[in-house]
Amino acid sequence: MQWWQILLLTLYSGFAIYDGNNTTFGAVKPTMAGFVAGLIMGDVQTGLIVGGTLNLLVLGVGNFGGSSMPDYMTGALLGTAFAVLSGKGAQFGATLAVPIGLLMIQLDVLARFCNTFLQHRSEKLVKEGKFKSASHMNLYGIIPTSISRMLPVFLALVFGSQFVQNVVNNLPMWFMNGLKTAGGILPALGIAILLRYLPLKKNFAFMLVGFFLAAFLKVPVIGAAIIGLAMALVAFGYDSGHTAVQDTGVTDSDRGDMEDE
Incomplete structure (x- = not known):
């Protein structure tokens, strides 16, 4: 994997989570993340399939207040990258992306926990009448949130690509068939979740x-x-x-x- 691919995917993960919390251009959507990852990795079709499959899982689901939900944006990035690197196709990437998205819940909670320090600091500055400094605290809150995505993406791409390749090469066929079956079920599950809200x-x-x-x-x-x-x-x-x-x-x-x- 080229260094520039790792850099672009890492930067995109940080921007996407910022976009999801602020500008809302849509970069945080799994479909968009899969498309961008596919574009960077040279396989747009695989990226769209991985991202679109994951997008079905978040239709009708949203996080409010301090709640956290599976981060399938990060899952789409890494799932697409590993699917292209391993050559096992989009179903493998989509199935791999699900546990990644679930794991990212813990890092999202950690990032929010870190932001409580900045929030309390901002409240103290407001009481002291230092409003400009207090506004800076809100901007600094972008840092923990973005790092919570950029760091795992960077580490996974740097140290995980060869590891994933070795694991895939040694996986038994019955397990690979199970992953393909699970990847085929995921869209139906997403549609079922969506129908509950329509x-x-x-x-x-x-x-x-x-x-x-x-x-x-x-x-x-x-x-x-x-x-x-x-x-x-x-x-x-x-x-x-x-x-x-x-x-x-x-x-x-x-x-x-x-x-x-």
């Missing part, structure tokens, strides 16, 4: 149409999305027209009578 009962007919298009007619995702958009526009237009009739109290038969007059 108004499925109200829109069950739309789900059936989408399933029929994908499973039986083999319509690509873009094609199914276009059909879904068309159906949504028709449904929205019908609801809007029905609501307008209710608001005015004029029915279609009333309009016909008025036109005859």
